[in-house]
Amino acid sequence: DAGVIQSPRHEVTEMGQEVTLRCKPISGHDYLFWYRQTMMRGLELLIYFNNNVPIDDSGMPEDRFSAKMPNASFSTLKIQPSEPRDSAVYFCASSPRELGELFFGEGSRLTVL
Amino acid sequence: GQSLEQPSEVTAVEGAIVQINCTYQTSGFYGLSWYQQHDGGAPTFLSYNGLDGLEETGRFSSFLSRSDSYGYLLLQELQMKDSASYFCAVRDSNQGGKLIFGQGTELSVKP
DSSP states (O other): OOOOOESSEEEEHHHHHHEEEEEEETOOOEEEEEEEEEEEEEEEEEEEEEEEEEHHHHHEETTTEEEEEEETTEEEEEEOOOOOHHHHHEEEEEEESSSSEEEEEEEEEEOOO | OEEEEEEEEEETTTTOOOOEEEEESSSSSSEEEEEEEEETTEEEEEEEEESSEEEETTTEEEETTTTTEEEEEEEOOGGGGGGGEEEEEEEEETTTTTTEEEEOOEEEEEE
């Protein structure tokens, strides 16, 4: 298996623009997680899905953030409008079971100018 | 809520042994995990302790004491490639088992 695949790897955009980050989990993994990593706040859980259904989105910072999982092999994290404080590395991870280990993608490094 | 505490930095020399401690506070607890991250790359799973005691995987071992809300990661025969950030993480059973990460410990291995 190719592992968790994220795109884009790097994104530079201007404040106010819409940003869409994409994730393909490992086939057969029922759980998908979106994390954000910054120096100040470390690795923060934003939202996670089970069988394509959002289970906990309490970590989503505000309404500018939204996440979807239309099918078992694809998820998106959207920021609209983006702000400089959204600059971070966004990781997607998947897991085969609820309490299982997480398999992380390489991350999407977002810079909002 | 929950909180995890681990040292921000640790330095050791090649061939040595280093221990990275983690204390946690959660309302519910499923287990303690450790992840390794090189230079902002993908975090990778190292070990998991659901019960008290020591788990050994090659040069790495992890320990848990649930009564003390404490665990550690032990790295033996350190190699330069072990220079990385190490994160402890807990699953809070009162929050659907979601995995919460500590701030990470940056390990520098010197020759």
